[in-house]
Amino acid sequence: MTDQPPVKPRKERKENADKRRQQLLDATWRSIAENGLSRTTLATVAAQAGLSQGVAVFYFKSKAGLLAEALLDHYARYQQNWQDALAGAGDDPADRLIALIRADFDPVICNPESLSFWFAYWGEQKFTPKYAEILVQFDTARIGAMREACAALMTGATGEDVNRAAEWIDTFSDGYWQHLHVAPEQYSAARCMDETLRMAARLVPELAARITQR
The missing domain is CATH 1.10.10 (Arc Repressor Mutant, subunit A)
Structure with missing residues (x-):
């Protein structure tokens, strides 16, 4: 035997x-x-x-199953990164908003390979409902955190103004991601982060003094 x-x-x-x-x-x-x-x-x-x-x-x-799981995995890493940044920022809403913006340009998240990955999927979400579902699921969580920080800083502002500020900051960050992806020789993540912070300070004046201290 x-x-x-x-x-x-x-x-x-x-x-x-x-x-x-x-x-x-x-x-x-x-x-x-x-x-x-x-x-x-x-x-x-x-x-x-x-x-x-x-x-x-x-x-x-199948390829479809692999690509969907890869997007889920990458988004989970992205979410963990900004959630860790929030945890490190504490309870101050200004620090939390700054942390969210900085997290978007963290080299772990914002690098050439990762940007290629993001834009490949973003271009396909119109044609692949599963990708769109995943994108909405994770983006909703992050924009919610952004709105929460803006609302705490923009005392007296309407809900519409708070939503608009959060969405503009998010869109500005996405725009710089596109610049970094398409023309990396002309932009740096550090510059894009600084410009996003400056723009955020114009939208949320309560943030301005905190940013100039950094």
């Missing part, structure tokens, strides 16, 4: 599976940065991850 190979404990098997799955998700955004969304396939992702295509199929079944 031949000896059977030892069976790995359930916890170890799950840890290995989670590691492989994350390996493939990380490889997906690298593939998108190099090949674009349309030319990213299970094969290009598997090659980036150093795994077989069969492994990619096992975990994600």
